[in-house]
Amino acid sequence: MKFIFAFVMVLFLMSCNSTDGKTSEDHDLKAALELKEQGNVTRTVKTAPFSKGVNFSGWFESFSAQSIPFTRYTEEDFANAKSLGVDVIRLPIRMHSMTSGAPNYTLDPLLIKFLNTAVSWAEKYQIYLIIDNHSFDPVAPTSPDIDKILVPVWSQIARLYRDRSNFIVYEILNEPHGISDARWGEIQSLAIQAIRQHDKKHAIIVGGTDYNSLSKLNSIPKYEDSNLIYTFHFYDPYLFTHQGASWGEPPVLTNLAGVPFPPNISRMPKIHADLKGTWIESSLAHSYTADALPRTLSQTLDKAVKFSLERNVPVFCGEYGVYMINSNPQDRIRWYSYVTSALDNRGISRTSWDYYGGFGIFNSEAGDFNHDINVNIVLAMGFTAPPQTPRKNAPLSEGFIIYDDYPNHRHVTAGYWGEDTDFSLYDSNSAQGEFAIRWGNASRYNVFVFYLRNTSGDLSALVNDYVLEFKARTDKQASFDVRFVNKESSSSIPWRMRYTLDEKLLSDNGRWQTIRVPLSEMSEHGAWINAKQQWVGPKGEFSWKNVNQLEFVSEHSDLKGISILFDDIRIVKK
Numbered sequence: 001m002k003f004i005f006a007f008v009m010v011l012f013l014m015s016c017n018s019t020d021g022k023t024s025e026d027h028d029l030k031a032a033l034e035l036k037e038q039g040n041v042t043r044t045v046k047t048a049p050f051s052k053g054v055n056f057s058g059w060f061e062s063f064s065a066q067s068i069p070f071t072r073y074t075e076e077d078f079a080n081a082k083s084l085g086v087d088v089i090r091l092p093i094r095m096h097s098m099t100s101g102a103p104n105y106t107l108d109p110l111l112i113k114f115l116n117t118a119v120s121w122a123e124k125y126q127i128y129l130i131i132d133n134h135s136f137d138p139v140a141p142t143s144p145d146i147d148k149i150l151v152p153v154w155s156q157i158a159r160l161y162r163d164r165s166n167f168i169v170y171e172i173l174n175e176p177h178g179i180s181d182a183r184w185g186e187i188q189s190l191a192i193q194a195i196r197q198h199d200k201k202h203a204i205i206v207g208g209t210d211y212n213s214l215s216k217l218n219s220i221p222k223y224e225d226s227n228l229i230y231t232f233h234f235y236d237p238y239l240f241t242h243q244g245a246s247w248g249e250p251p252v253l254t255n256l257a258g259v260p261f262p263p264n265i266s267r268m269p270k271i272h273a274d275l276k277g278t279w280i281e282s283s284l285a286h287s288y289t290a291d292a293l294p295r296t297l298s299q300t301l302d303k304a305v306k307f308s309l310e311r312n313v314p315v316f317c318g319e320y321g322v323y324m325i326n327s328n329p330q331d332r333i334r335w336y337s338y339v340t341s342a343l344d345n346r347g348i349s350r351t352s353w354d355y356y357g358g359f360g361i362f363n364s365e366a367g368d369f370n371h372d373i374n375v376n377i378v379l380a381m382g383f384t385a386p387p388q389t390p391r392k393n394a395p396l397s398e399g400f401i402i403y404d405d406y407p408n409h410r411h412v413t414a415g416y417w418g419e420d421t422d423f424s425l426y427d428s429n430s431a432q433g434e435f436a437i438r439w440g441n442a443s444r445y446n447v448f449v450f451y452l453r454n455t456s457g458d459l460s461a462l463v464n465d466y467v468l469e470f471k472a473r474t475d476k477q478a479s480f481d482v483r484f485v486n487k488e489s490s491s492s493i494p495w496r497m498r499y500t501l502d503e504k505l506l507s508d509n510g511r512w513q514t515i516r517v518p519l520s521e522m523s524e525h526g527a528w529i530n531a532k533q534q535w536v537g538p539k540g541e542f543s544w545k546n547v548n549q550l551e552f553v554s555e556h557s558d559l560k561g562i563s564i565l566f567d568d569i570r571i572v573k574k
Contacts, residue, residue: 035262035294035334035337035338036337036338036341037294037298037338037341037342037345041298041302041305041342041345041346042302042305042309042346043305043345043346043347044304044305044308044309044314044315044346044347044348045308045309045312046308046312046313046314047314047347047348047349048203048229048314048315048316048349049128049166049203050087050088050128050349051087051088051349051350052085052086052087052088052349052350052351052381052382052383053081053086053087053088053089053090053127053128053350053351053352054081054086054089054090054351054352054354054355054361055089055090055091055092055132055318055319055351055352055353055354055355056073056077056089056090056091056092056354056355057092057353057354057355057356057357058072058354058356058357058413059072059073059091059092060091060092060093060094060111060114060115060118060134061092061093061094061134062094062097062098062415063094063097064097064098064108064423064424065098065108065110065111065114066108066110066423066424066425066426066427066438067414067415067416067423067424067425068110068111068114068425069407069413069414069415069425070114070117070406070425071406071407071408071409071413072356072407072409072413073118074409075121075124076369077355078121078122078124078125078127079125080369080386081125081127081355082125082126082127083384083386084378084383084384084385084386085382085383085384086127086383087126087127087128088127088128088129088130088169088349088351089122089127089128089129089130089351090130090132090171090318090319090351091118091129091130091131091132092132092134092174093111093115093131093132093133093134093135094134094135095107095111095133095134095135095153095157096133096135096149096153097135098111099149099153102148102149104152105149105152105153106156107153107156107157110426112160115131119161119164119168122167122168123164123165123167126167127167128167128168128169129167129168129169130169130170130171130205130318130351131157131161131168131169131170131171132171132174132205132318133150133153133154133171133172133173133174134174135149135173135174136173136174136175136176136177138175138247138248139248139249140178141177141178141179142173142176142177142178142179142184142209143179144179144180144183144187146173146179146187147186147187147190147191150172150173150187150190150191150194151190151191151194152194154170154172154191154194154195155194155195155197155198157170157195158170158194158195158196158197158198158199158202159198159199161199161202162198162199162201162202164202166201166202168202169202169203169204169205169229170195170202170203170204170205171204171205171207171231171318172188172191172192172204172205172206172207173188173191173207174212174318175207175211175212175233176207176208176209176211176212177209177210177211179209180209181208181209181216181219184208184209185219185220185221188206188220188221188223189221189223192204192206192223192225192228196225202227203227203228203229204225204227204228204229205228205229205230205231205316205318206220206223206228206229206230206231207220207230207231207232207318208220208232211233212231212232212233212318212319213232213233214232214233214234214300214301214303214304215303216232217230217232217303217304217307217315218307222311228313229313229314229315229316230307230308230311230313230314230315230316231315231316231317231318232304232315232316232317232318233317233318233319233320234300234301234317234319234320234339234343235319235320235321236291236296236297236300237261237288237291237292237297239253239256239259239280239283239284239288239291239292240259240260240261240292240322240327240331240335241321241322241323241327241335242323243256243257243258243259243323243325243326243327244256244257244323244325244326244327245323245325251274251275251278251280253280253326254274254531255272255274255275256269256272256275256280256326257269257272257326257327258326258328259284259288259327260292260328260331261292261331261332261334261335262292262293262294262334263288263289263290263292263293265289268284268288269284271284294338297338297339297342298342301342301343301346301348302346304317304346304348305346305348314349315348316348316349316350317343317348317349317350317351318350318351319351319352319353320339320343320350320352320353321336321352321353321354321359322335322336322359323358323359324358324359324360325358332377333376333377333380334380336352336377336380336381337380340380340381340382341382344382352381355367361373361374361377361378361381361383362374365451365453366391366453367453368391369386370386370387370388370389371388371389371390371391372388372391373385373386373388375388392456393456393458394456394458395456395458395459395460395461395462395545396456396458396459396461396462397461398462398573399462399466399570399571399572399573400570400571401569401570402450402550402569402570402571403425403437403450403470403566403567403568403569403570404433404568404569404570405430405433405434405435406425406435407425407450411452411453412450412451412452412453412550413450413451413453414448414449414450414451415448415449415451416439416446416447416448416449417446417447417448417449418442418443418446418447420441420443421439421440421441421442421443421446421448422438422439422440422441422442422563423437423438423439423440423448424437424438425437427565429565430565430567431471431473431512431565431567431568432471432567432568433567433568435567436565436566436567437565437566437567437569438563438564438565439552439559439563439564439565439566440559440562440563440564441559441560441561441562441563442554442558442559442560442562443554443558443559443560444554444555444556444557444558445553445554445555446553446554446559447551447552447553447554448551448552449549449550449551449552450549450550450551450569451548451549452547452548452549452550457487457545457546457547457548458544458545458546458547459484459519459544459545459547459571460543460544460545462519462544462571463519463520463544464519464520465573465574466518466519466571466572466573466574467516467517467518467519467571467572467573467574468482468499468516468517468519468550468569468570468571469514469515469516469517469568469569469570469571469572470514470515470566470567470568470569470570471512471513471514471515471566471567471568472506472512472513472515472564472565472566472567473510473511473512473513473564473565474506474508474510474562474563474564474565475508475509475510476508476561476562476563477502477503477508477562478501478502478503478506478508478559478562478564479500479501479502479503479556479557480500480501480552480553480554480555480556480559480564481498481499481500481501481525481551481552481553481555481556482498482499482501482517482550482551482552482553483496483497483498483499483522483525483550483551483553484496484497484498484519484522484544484547484549484550484551485497485547485548485549485550485551486527486542486543486546486547486548487546487547487548488529488530488531488548492546493527493529493536493541494527494528494529494530494548495524495525495526495527495538495539495541495542495543496524496525496526496527496542497522497523497524497525497542497544498522498523498524498525498555499517499521499522499523500555500556501515501517506564512565512567516574518574519544519571524538524540524541524542525538526538552566
C-alpha cells in the first residue's frame with residue numbers, strides 16, 4: 001500500500017500546477033527524484049565486495065590494441081569517479097580482437113601496457129576494476145567454439161594479475177547470446193578452470209545467455225567455485241531505455257521517441273511511419289503500460305533475489321541505463337531513481353552503462369566533470385554530485401595539440417572507420433617522440449577521425465591566422481582529404497570544410513615532411529546526414545563556430561597497398 005500511495009502521489013504531482021511560486025518543471029523534477037521504491041523487500045543472502053559504479057565504455061573496445069584511444073580516460077577520471085562515490089569500474093575490453101590469432105591467441109603487448117596502467121590507477125584509488133571480456137557482436141551469435149579463444153586469453157590474464165590486489169575482478173564474457181544454455185555452461189566452466197589454474201584469489205563474474213538476461217540466471221550451472229559473482233543486465237522496459245538506439249536487429253529504434261516512464265496513456269507517442277506494423281507498435285499499444293509499471297520492474301528484480309537465496313551466491317547488475325537521445329529528461333531521472341533504489345533495497349551491486357556516452361552522466365559528449373555533469377542523473381544513481389560551474393563557450397583564442405604520441409586528452413579522442421583499414425595510433429616509426437599514426441590500405445571513403453571534446457568547438461577566431469599543421473610520410477603516391485566537420489544534431493547539419501592533398505603536396509620519397517593547411521584556404525564540400533542517410537551539396541553554411549571533428553579521408557579513391565604515417569598534428573599560428 002505504501003508503494004501504491006507513493007506512485008499515485010507522483011502522478012498527481014506531475015499533473016499539478018504550481019501554487020508555491022515554483023514552476024511546474026520544478027515540481028516535475030521533485031517528483032522524478034522522489035520516485036523510489038517504498039516498503040521492505042527481501043535482500044540477497046550474499047553481496048558482492050563492491051556496491052555501485054559505472055562502465056568506462058569506449059576505452060578498450062577497439063578492434064585492435066593499436067587503435068585504443070588510451071587518453072580518452074586518464075587518472076583524473078578515476079579520481080573523479082571516486083569523488084562521486086564510485087567503488088567499482090567495469091572496464092569493457094574487446095580482448096579477442098587484440099590477440100595474435102590462432103592457435104595461441106597471444107595478447108598484444110600494447111594492450112597489456114595500457115591495461116597495467118588502468119589497473120594501477122584503480123588500485124591507487126581503491127576502486128574495484130572488473131576486467132570485462134567485451135568480445136561480442138550484438139547481432140552475430142556467440143560461437144559454440146568460443147572456448148578455443150576464451151581459454152588461452154583468460155589463462156594469460158590470470159597469469160598477469162594473479163599477484164595483484166583484491167581490487168581486480170574477472171568477467172568471462174559480456175552478453176553471450178544465440179548459443180544454447182548447456183553449451184555456454186560448459187564453455188564458462190572451462191574458462192573458470194583456465195583462470196583457477198593460475199589464480200585462485202580473484203573473484204570471477206559469470207552470467208547467463210540471452211545477453212546476460214536475468215531470466216537466464218537459473219540456467220547457469222552450479223559451479224563448484226565459491227568465489228563467483230553472478231551477473232545480469234537490466235534495461236526494462238526496453239522500449240523506454242533504448243528509444244533512439246540505432247543498433248541491434250531490425251527494426252531498430254532510431255525513430256522511436258517520447259516513450260514515457262512511468263507509463264502514461266496521455267503521453268504515449270505517435271508511432272513513426274517506419275515502425276508501423278512492427279512488434280514495436282504492437283507493444284506500445286498493448287503491453288507497454290504493464291511492462292513499464294514500477295512494480296513490474298520490482299517483481300523482475302525479485303527474481304534475482306530469489307536466485308541469490310537459492311544458490312547462496314552474490315548477484316550483480318553489470319549494466320543498466322537509459323539512452324538519452326530520444327528519452328524525456330525527467331522520465332530518464334525517474335527511471336534511474338526508481339531502479340537504483342530497487343537495486344539498493346535488494347542488496348544488488350551495480351554498474352551503470354556508461355560514463356561518457358549516450359547512457360552516461362554528462363549532458364553532452366564534451367564530458368567536462370566541472371561544467372557538464374547531469375547533476376540530477378548523478379543523484380538519481382545514488383552518487384554524490386560535484387559542484388558545477390557554467391561552461392564558457394567563448395571562441396578558442398589559441399591553437400592546440402591534436403596528436404603528439406597520444407591524442408590530446410584535454411581536447412580530442414580518436415577513432416577510425418573501415419573494416420580492412422590498417423590503422424595504428426601507436427606506430428613506432430615516429431617523426432618525434434614515441435609514436436606516430438599509421439593509416440593504410442583504406443578503401444574509398446574510409447576515415448580516421450579526431451572528435452573535439454572539452455572545447456567550445458568554436459574555431460571562428462582562428463580561421464584567418466592559423467593553420468592545420470602535421471608531419472606526414474609515404475613512399476607511394478596518395479591523394480586524400482583533410483576536413484573539419486560540423487556537429488550533427490536535430491538543429492545542426494554536419495557540413496564539411498576540406499582541403500585535398502596529393503603528390504604535389506606530399507611527395508612519395510619516404511621522408512617526413514611538414515604539411516601546413518591554412519584554415520582560410522579550405523573549401524566547403526557539402527554534408528552527409530547520417531540520420532537521413534542523405535548527401536547534401538554545399539550551400540555555404542559551414543560554421544567555424546560549430547566544429548565537431550577533424551577527419552582524414554580517402555575521398556577520391558582507394559588507398560589499397562598505400563600506407564601513410566602522421567605525427568605532431570596541431571593547430572598553430574601561421
